[in-house]
Amino acid sequence: MADLQAIVDSVYYDLSDRIGEGKLADYIPELATVDPKQFGIALVTVDGQTHAAGDTETAFSIQSISKVFTLTLALGKIGDGLWKRVGREPSGNAFNSIVQLEQEKGKPRNPFINAGAIAVADVVLAGHLPKEAIGEIVQFIRHLADDESIAIDQNVARSETQTGYRNVALANFMKAFRNLDHPVEHVLGVYFHHCAIAMSCRQLAHAGLYLASAGRNPLNGGSVVSASRARRINALMLMCGHYDGSGDFAYRVGLPGKSGVGGGILATAPGKASIAVWSPGLNEVGNSQLGSAALELLAQRTGWSVFGQ
Amino acid sequence: MADLQAIVDSVYYDLSDRIGEGKLADYIPELATVDPKQFGIALVTVDGQTHAAGDTETAFSIQSISKVFTLTLALGKIGDGLWKRVGREPSGNAFNSIVQLEQEKGKPRNPFINAGAIAVADVVLAGHLPKEAIGEIVQFIRHLADDESIAIDQNVARSETQTGYRNVALANFMKAFRNLDHPVEHVLGVYFHHCAIAMSCRQLAHAGLYLASAGRNPLNGGSVVSASRARRINALMLMCGHYDGSGDFAYRVGLPGKSGVGGGILATAPGKASIAVWSPGLNEVGNSQLGSAALELLAQRTGWSVFGQ
Amino acid sequence: MADLQAIVDSVYYDLSDRIGEGKLADYIPELATVDPKQFGIALVTVDGQTHAAGDTETAFSIQSISKVFTLTLALGKIGDGLWKRVGREPSGNAFNSIVQLEQEKGKPRNPFINAGAIAVADVVLAGHLPKEAIGEIVQFIRHLADDESIAIDQNVARSETQTGYRNVALANFMKAFRNLDHPVEHVLGVYFHHCAIAMSCRQLAHAGLYLASAGRNPLNGGSVVSASRARRINALMLMCGHYDGSGDFAYRVGLPGKSGVGGGILATAPGKASIAVWSPGLNEVGNSQLGSAALELLAQRTGWSVFGQ
Amino acid sequence: MADLQAIVDSVYYDLSDRIGEGKLADYIPELATVDPKQFGIALVTVDGQTHAAGDTETAFSIQSISKVFTLTLALGKIGDGLWKRVGREPSGNAFNSIVQLEQEKGKPRNPFINAGAIAVADVVLAGHLPKEAIGEIVQFIRHLADDESIAIDQNVARSETQTGYRNVALANFMKAFRNLDHPVEHVLGVYFHHCAIAMSCRQLAHAGLYLASAGRNPLNGGSVVSASRARRINALMLMCGHYDGSGDFAYRVGLPGKSGVGGGILATAPGKASIAVWSPGLNEVGNSQLGSAALELLAQRTGWSVFGQ
Structure with a gap:
């Protein structure tokens, strides 16, 4: 799926001059020591293909x-x-x-x-x-x-x-x-x-794949949860996954996601892919600034949204 | 689409002995005079088919x-x-x-x-x-x-x-x-x-169809809003459409919806259909009790959910 | 009672170089047009003597x-x-x-x-x-x-x-x-x-005298309220008379008082006197800045406090 | 001062058929084991006289x-x-x-x-x-x-x-x-x-005497705090001493007081006396029910109030 890789690359490229934006979490001292100039995007499709750009092999605190x-x-x-x-x-x-x-x-x-x-x-x-x-x-x-x-x-x-x-x-x-x-x-x-x-974007996107594929892990065929439960976890992620920025994320990105103050976000495109982004700088409500922007662009360019085409 | 009509009928039938459940809105005196024993389900698909059961021609206060x-x-x-x-x-x-x-x-x-x-x-x-x-x-x-x-x-x-x-x-x-x-x-x-x-379920389901079909009215082909704006209105409905019961509705039903204290709910199954349900009795957070139950059953039986299959 | 007049004069004198301090109430446009450089202190004792200094004859909005x-x-x-x-x-x-x-x-x-x-x-x-x-x-x-x-x-x-x-x-x-x-x-x-x-400091101090003298107006001997009710109104003034600055006023001044955003404060020294101060500039919780300072000094110099000698 | 003893006795007597009223604090398990049928009043005047009635020698948790x-x-x-x-x-x-x-x-x-x-x-x-x-x-x-x-x-x-x-x-x-x-x-x-x-009413009334007598302990003549500080502590007790029942206490009793969930209340009549009451049953805002009633009666019968005669 050359298209998806091209999209991931373009999103990374278009945001690369903003790497370092945002503010490191400082209330956990150890997190404040992370190099802010890091940015990665990893996407795993429900048929098991991985597309990555940037720092997708570096482990970060998933929080x-x-x-x-x-x-x-x-x-x-x-x-x-x-x-x-x-x-x-x-x-x-x-x-x-x-x-x-x-x-x-x-x-x-x-x-x-x-x-x-x-x-x-x-x-x-x-x-x-x-x-x-x-x-x-x-x-x-x-x-x-x-x-x-x-x-x-x-x-x-x-x-x-x-x-x-x-x-x-x-x-x-x-x-x-x-x-x-x-x-x-x-x-x-x-x-x-x-x-x-601590996980890398690549690991995180893999780990979240069951949420995009009806509760099953398509890599080995094993069932993690029922399809119904996977949907419900996605619902909770959409409603509550970005604290008091959840409405904004739903409006801009349109995919269930869960952020961490380490700068990571795990998002689900149901039936399509699991996506992990990471950049340590946070916006004012505590979500990765570049990560949010990357998911917004990615959703636009793929046309993925749970709210319609 | 015989299947959908059968599903609509089954939902109506399975809930028919609960007609009259819930509590009428009483803070607007006129709404308290409505006959509580009414219940309707109307569904219009994006290709323009209507499926209805119950009191779908009676106008109610959409609030x-x-x-x-x-x-x-x-x-x-x-x-x-x-x-x-x-x-x-x-x-x-x-x-x-x-x-x-x-x-x-x-x-x-x-x-x-x-x-x-x-x-x-x-x-x-x-x-x-x-x-x-x-x-x-x-x-x-x-x-x-x-x-x-x-x-x-x-x-x-x-x-x-x-x-x-x-x-x-x-x-x-x-x-x-x-x-x-x-x-x-x-x-x-x-x-x-x-x-x-005041609108009937049938009218309401028609009026909401643009939200399910990428911003266009499939009945006459006209564009109401852009596809992107339709998605975003759906996002707002999902996040905020049921007041402090929005999370519960997303979890149980998994579709964007907007309720009114007149007992109506308008829901969107993106790419599939617009659905209006109505029954005047409300649950404790002010949403139609039977209407919510009907949408939960309907979502289960159609398999429609924005959160995956 | 020369002493009291001397105290009132000294309080006025010691604060006179701060006249104009504070911020005019601006949410009522008419109040924002008042000349901020005004300051008055009027004190009426329970035996009917009046002691005044400054702008005590100018009517202001008692609010x-x-x-x-x-x-x-x-x-x-x-x-x-x-x-x-x-x-x-x-x-x-x-x-x-x-x-x-x-x-x-x-x-x-x-x-x-x-x-x-x-x-x-x-x-x-x-x-x-x-x-x-x-x-x-x-x-x-x-x-x-x-x-x-x-x-x-x-x-x-x-x-x-x-x-x-x-x-x-x-x-x-x-x-x-x-x-x-x-x-x-x-x-x-x-x-x-x-x-x-609108009232002047002098009028206001007279009007509040019943609160200092057991519910009676000592000027004409008439009963306004019972002694018990006068005490209770004083209690309410002390507890709630300065909004969210009531604790601070009780701590610093130690007398029941009621402020208005026109810059006036009416205070009661039970058994002693009724006091009205006025200066339009307000502090950050909406009470007269100079008026509060004047009552604090006056309480110190008279030794009046409901909380002991 | 036979009068004061008579008043203390009359207050005790008039409330004695209500002994046991109220609800024991139960969030500290040990406090819930106290015998609720206890009630004491101890009053020490600024000239060192003690007047007591009821269980004034039993130590209770002053909290x-x-x-x-x-x-x-x-x-x-x-x-x-x-x-x-x-x-x-x-x-x-x-x-x-x-x-x-x-x-x-x-x-x-x-x-x-x-x-x-x-x-x-x-x-x-x-x-x-x-x-x-x-x-x-x-x-x-x-x-x-x-x-x-x-x-x-x-x-x-x-x-x-x-x-x-x-x-x-x-x-x-x-x-x-x-x-x-x-x-x-x-x-x-x-x-x-x-x-x-743990203290008895008698001990508590003695310990609080400095607040009633300008910061000095009249029993031994020693200075505990300045007169000004004693007044200010009294001010804080009046404003905040009964949690969200402070306004009610000021209105009914008119004296600075501090309550504890053990059922005790220490009150100050500035220039007059220090008073300690105790009965374990609490009212709905967590203050001793009988103790509050006792102080209200005592204030009425002595005429003591910081808000006037």
């Missing part, structure tokens, strides 16, 4: 993108029971806001804001020691990406553990409302470590 | 569904300039909340909450007397539905004018922030009247 | 200070029944905030924020035409001050009526919660007019 | 009343520098709300809500190990009450440490905004322990 995978695991464990613990509505607030959590009595609005992902981590932890739960998450992502080299960046995990006071606040607040079953430190141990997983 | 059409008109007038006046993010609040409006200095979060639609009405009013602007809106909808019989229910308009104190509050609040150009009474005159337009 | 008098009237009409309509707690918000009003279902937090005073105006209006209610308020204040020349500044009343969109919003919002008995325009007519009453 | 004493210590250490860290305004929210803390970027509204008292504990901790800071606080209170037997109830301290998730959340939230200098666990260690101090 909140990991929440897509822990959500998938938690739904596998308790199914729709999850929605007693977490809502499914956009938050209308910043990713780490605690206001909503007080107003709604400790139930986070969705699984992609920090509080919601912490509740999801609590579900993944059931029956496990923290170390085992972390191992299970890493193993699941390796399996999805078919790549055993994926690992946690321990410096990032440590940095976040030392400075993640707002997340400690969120977790304790939920604990006060009895919305966490396990000790706060265990839950946060799982959360901080899965956020610190 | 907030009208906001889709005024948004279309306002985008036609000032394009992306609209977004200086109104945001594009889900609100995380009830449809008539004023809290967000204070926090965000008079800029409504999106064009589908009441405050946003009032700002849109202000845009439509530019260069017109209120009566002319109302006439333009009605004429536009008649054109879209190809039906000159569509009209405003004056009893509903009067009822809303007499009791719409919250909307008066919202409009004055925006006026205080200089986010309305015209006199408050003029803007509200337009708003209350377009919300009082 | 929210009028709320003390309408509250007194409303308590006279319905007593503690008022507290079903209005709360007695500090608001923790700006004077014209609507957020609290939504969260607490249309019941204002106290009678001194705008929403609360509008509800009080609704009580005063009972059984009257707006014009009569306004007349009653003016008459009551003339009686308190023993001065028939006190009148409404019609320019200010008109200016506020034309631009008071936030107050229109507040009133309609309460009406939506059925917390106003009369038509919104009637209630606001009363409210805008009593806020536009 | 938030301890915040008066830590505030006094913190002001002694850094004076008005404290107000860079903590505000002086009523909160308009529940005692443990985190909403305000997010909106105001980690600066608590006043030193008597939990977040504010945690910031105060951080100040008291400066230059100390937690154990030393706790010791200093206990020693200060023993000195004020002239009673070496006052001690921390270790069961309560442990219970609160194990279940105080909301306080852990508040502290971490402030730490995220860099409004705590010391490790969160150290600060909370101090906070949880000073809240767990």
